[in-house]
Amino acid sequence: xxxxxxxxxxxxxxxxxxxxxxxxxxxxxxxxxxxxxxxxxxxxxxxxxxxxxxxxxxxxxxxxxxxxxxxxxxxx
Numbered sequence: 828x829x830x831x832x833x834x835x836x837x838x839x840x841x842x843x844x845x846x847x848x849x850x851x852x853x854x855x856x857x858x859x860x861x862x863x864x865x866x867x868x869x870x871x872x873x874x875x876x877x878x879x880x881x882x883x884x885x886x887x888x889x890x891x892x893x894x895x896x897x898x899x900x901x902x903x
Contacts, residue, residue, distance in 0.1 A: 830888040837882045846878045871898040
């Protein structure tokens with residue numbers, strides 16, 4: 828099964844080798860037929876600490892790295 832790849836914006840880089848990425852998804856509401864935006868934060872592993880706040884990054888699913896880190900930064 829292929830690993831999921833998501834795109835989002837870095838909202839925090841305070842932790843060592845970790846960034847928090849906000850991923851926004853848009854979908855049509857089933858009843859009201861209006862486009863709705865939902866966002867979710869993912870903690871991703873950044874080995875080189877090269878990501879800064881505001882960067883657009885791609886993250887990929889991976890095996891668990893820590894208690895709540897299951898994503899790896901692919902590219903900045």
